[in-house]
Every structure is written in C-alpha cells, then in structure tokens.
Amino acid sequence: MPSLTLTFLGTGTSQGVPMIGCLCDVCTSHDPRDQRTRTSVIVNDEKKSYLIDTTPDLRFQCLREGIHNVDAVLFTHPHTDHIMGFDDLRRFSEIRDSEIPIYATSETLTKIKEAFRFVFDTPKPWKGYLRIIPHIINGNFRLDDFEITPIPLAHGMMTTQGFIFTKNKKKLLSYFTDCQEVTSEAIAAAAGSEILVLDALRDKFHPTHLNFSSAIDAAQKIQAHQTYLTHCCHEVSHAKKEASLPAGMFLAYDGLKVVLDS
C-alpha cells in the first residue's frame, strides 16, 4: 500500500508550454513531456486526495488523470495560473455532496474571493454551486494522517506557501514552487524529505523564480531522496534538460506519478 502518491497535474509556467503562437523547438516538440499545463499536483494516500492549487487547466488535468475526488485544496499563492480554475472544483463538492475544505493565507483567500465572489455568498442560489470551508493558514495544520507545515517562500513582491507533508514523523514531501530563493530556514525544514519538488523556470536568472542552477543548489542542500523540478518555461527541452541533471534529480512532466511505499 503506498503511503503517498504524488501526481503532477501540470508542470508549466504561467503561459503553459507550448505557448500560443510560438514555433520554437520545444513548443513544436512531439515529446509529450514538453507539453506542460499550469503547475499543480495532487497528493494521495490510501484514503484521501489533496489538491495543490486550481489552475485554469484544472478540468483538463482532472479528466486526463481520471480524478473523481478531492478531499481538500491547498493554495500556494494567488497568481492567475494557480487560482483561476477554482470554480471547476464545484464538480467535486457536487460528487461528494458536501463542502470542500480549502487552505490558503488570508492574502490568497482575499484574491480568490475577489475573483469568485459568488462562491462565498450564502445562501447558494443553486444546488450545483461550489461549496467550500475556507481555512486561513496560520502555522501547521493536520489533513487526516498528514501534518502540513507551511513554509513562506519569496516570490517577487509576493510570498508563496511551500508545504511539507509529514506522516508518522517522516517528511514524505516538500513542495516548493513559485519561489526565487529557498532560505536556510526552508532548507532546514525540508532537509532529508523523501520527495522534494522545486521551482526551476529556466537556465537564465529570473527575478521571481528559481533557475536551474539555484534550484539544483538548494536541492543539494536539502538532500531529498528524490528531487523533481517543475514550473518550466518553453526554453526547457525535457529530454535535454533531464539528461543534464545530477543523480537523484529529475524533471517533472504532466502525468508523472511518484509513489512512496510504506
């Protein structure tokens, strides 16, 4: 029985790959791993399913992966490419016939409310409306068998929440996307994780995202058993980039599943 399954729903930067109207080698590649929807993952154990972020591609991602259930949603930050599929969650509250707990900072929740005000109205005018229970992130919290540790990460003018999933005192997953640096506190918190997921936009420096060299540097300090790099732009050819990564580091791609046995 796996203790955790991580499925990459999307691994692309905000415009996705291919980009609309771009004829570069990666945007016209026939390697399916070069087709990246917006960055999101779903974390499962034998009982529950936790979604991180609701991208504009959420419906496609759920259809592609055959996802029929979401038990809770965690939000990293309120940028468009991470929240605009929010209303597509309503299918899950409809299927379970109950509210979906969502976890976000107050800043993120405010932005979600501005964009999807009708979700927060009561009473609902219609039974098919999305029903949620909002929880403001303010320190560690539990999701069933997991303890979740939110880790603030600098992302330009914004702060992203990284999430560490711990079960039976084992750090199973550290998920750090959309960050420009990983502080020594964040490195210490994630150190020795079974799985590490890290932002890695491209080779060149970027003012709000890790590039490959800074992501690899952080990963070498964290020393996870397996590291996956994500949120890549169209400058990144999957096959070429993965071949160049250090041992134990991999490039994530849409649909990739990582299974940890208990």
Added chain:
Amino acid sequence: MPSLTLTFLGTGTSQGVPMIGCLCDVCTSHDPRDQRTRTSVIVNDEKKSYLIDTTPDLRFQCLREGIHNVDAVLFTHPHTDHIMGFDDLRRFSEIRDSEIPIYATSETLTKIKEAFRFVFDTPKPWKGYLRIIPHIINGNFRLDDFEITPIPLAHGMMTTQGFIFTKNKKKLLSYFTDCQEVTSEAIAAAAGSEILVLDALRDKFHPTHLNFSSAIDAAQKIQAHQTYLTHCCHEVSHAKKEASLPAGMFLAYDGLKVVLDS
C-alpha cells in the same frame, strides 16, 4: 475570399463535456463532437480576428485551432465560464506588441476587473503583462469593416449581450448565447441573418438557458440561412440530437468552421 469565417472554439456548458467524474454515455462517448470545452467563438474576415469571450479553456482552444492573433475581444457576460481565461490573452498583446481592444458592458468589465485587477494597473510591472484598451458597450460600435449591434438577452438574474455582425448592410452573424429567451425585439434584429448561433442547453426546461424546443422556436422566427445550436450539457449526444433537428439547423461542435463567401 470568405467574407466571414466563424470557428467554434467551445460549445459546452459551464462544466464542459465530459464532466469531471461522470460516466454517462455522452461523457464517455468516443465521438469527438461530444467533447465540449466552454462556449466561445472566433470570427474572422480576410483582415481581422475577433474573439467572443475568454473561457478557462482559452489556451487549449487557441492551440487546437492554431490561433496566433486576436484583434479585439467581445464579452457576452461575466460568468466564470466566459471570462476566467482572460489573462491568457496576454500572449496576443505580446505577439502584436500592443494593446488589445476589449468590448464589454460596465457590469462585465467590473467583474473582470475584480478578478484580474493587475491587468488594469498602470504602469505595468513587467513587459509581458496583458495590455488592453477597455471599451464600454453602449449601443452599436464598429470593428473595422463590421458594424456590431449588441442585443440584451435575459439570462436569469443577469443580462447577456448578443452580438449581430453586419458588413455592407448584410447581417452575416447573430450570436446569442447564454439566454433564457429571445425577445421579439431580438428576433426582429436578427431576422434573416446568414448565420444564427443560439444557446440550447438541453431538452428539459432551464431557468437561465434556452432548451432545444425554445431555441428551435426562436430560430424558426429568425429564419437565418443556417442556425447552429451551442452551449450544450452532457445530456446532449451530438449524433442523436443533430439527426433530430429541423432543416437548416445544426448542432455546433468544438472546431466546427462555418465559412461565408463574399
């Protein structure tokens, strides 16, 4: 040289078809015409491209249809399934290196602003940000060779804008989606159009959408040369429904192109 080409980018209701987690005959159909992204069209003449609505599926729709340019965007109404892909327009302002004119009622523009406030900020913090020129719809307006007539249509508590595209005094296209009725004024305005596109959610009555019988009734009064029904839910099997429609009426599907020669 075609005087107008209409491409259906999406023809589904707000949850799309298939719906997440649904195993009904239509949601599991292998007929590609039963796969409906959220409702939107693009209208081209030999010079220009006008997009109607920005669904959450906009990026997929543009990649599927190979769309590299949008000259203006018209909005019917601010429901989630018609606006949440708004920021994916930024690729078009990047390609053309200029603002994209958008046309919406003040109510729709207010909702778009609430959801995508950063698009309306100046100066832009980044050159890749979406750049737009907003226009409030307030009577007829011109888009290059077309005169556009907005037609208010009741859609539950909201008013949708239908759009009639006229060129050289010929009504080439009347596009009426997300409406529960077509008033006698709207019927008169659209009468004799070359192409009519009408909302038709399903067979059963719905409080905010036309069903098939009311759509067919309105279409028979408008007497367009060709009528296409759209915004269908998963109760509608393409093959079965289209076989039952009166002469001159068709069920739209994602990717369908209708070409009017001049």
